[in-house]
Amino acid sequence: MVSVSDGAPRRVVVAKIRMRVRPEKRLELVQAMTDLAARARRAVGCVAARFFADSEDPDSFTLVEEWRRRRDLDRHLNSDEFAVVMGTRFLLAGVAELTLDLVSHQADTNEILRRRGNGRRSRRRGRGEPRRQGRAPS
Numbered sequence: 001m002v003s004v005s006d007g008a009p010r011r012v013v014v015a016k017i018r019m020r021v022r023p024e025k026r027l028e029l030v031q032a033m034t035d036l037a038a039r040a041r042r043a044v045g046c047v048a049a050r051f052f053a054d055s056e057d058p059d060s061f062t063l064v065e066e067w068r069r070r071r072d073l074d075r076h077l078n079s080d081e082f083a084v085v086m087g088t089r090f091l092l093a094g095v096a097e098l099t100l101d102l103v104s105h106q107a108d109t110n111e112i113l114r115r116r117g118n119g120r121r122s123r124r125r126g127r128g129e130p131r132r133q134g135r136a137p138s
Contacts, residue, residue, distance in 0.1 A: 011104050012047055013073050017063040017085065018097040025091040026059060032088050033063055039081045040065055045072025059093065066103075073100070 021029040033051045040049035047066040054060035063085075067073040076082055089096070 011102065013067045013070050014101045014103055015063075015065045015067070015073055015077075016097075016099045016101070018060070018099075019062075019088075020057070020060045020093045021091055022093045023059055029061065029088055029091045032084055032091075033061065036081060036084050037063065037065075040076060043072070043076055043079070043081070045069055046076070070102075 019029070030051075030053075037049040037051045040046050045068045047068060049063070049065040052062045052064065054062070065073070065076070067076070085096075
């Protein structure tokens with residue numbers, strides 16, 4: 001989520017809330033969490049905030065927020081905006097799972113390609129696949 005354009009590693013605090021909604025309350029939860037993510041993105045210290053739907057379970061969702069510092073996240077957790085999350089508990093089919101992670105380094109696309117061999121694609125021969133013997137005659 002965080003773009004590392006200057007090549008310097010960035011530390012962020014990532015808050016993830018995984019939740020499963022009661023099917024009849026899905027629309028209400030989606031509206032509340034979409035609004036919360038938009039408000040969080042405008043908060044001081046917020047790097048990113050996104051609300052995701054699970055592709056395999058239409059009633060499961062994850063809210064992911066990235067913060068520059070723990071104190072920025074703490075301020076958000078104590079805000080009126082975050083109180084919305086607490087107010088959505090009655091919409092859920094169970095208890096939401098909240099995790100906080102300190103990410104000390106994030107790699108951008110260039111670093112990933114560099115680690116893969118300067119962007120060259122390597123194709124390994126699969127088991128049972130014949131070796132190529134060169135170019136076929138024209």
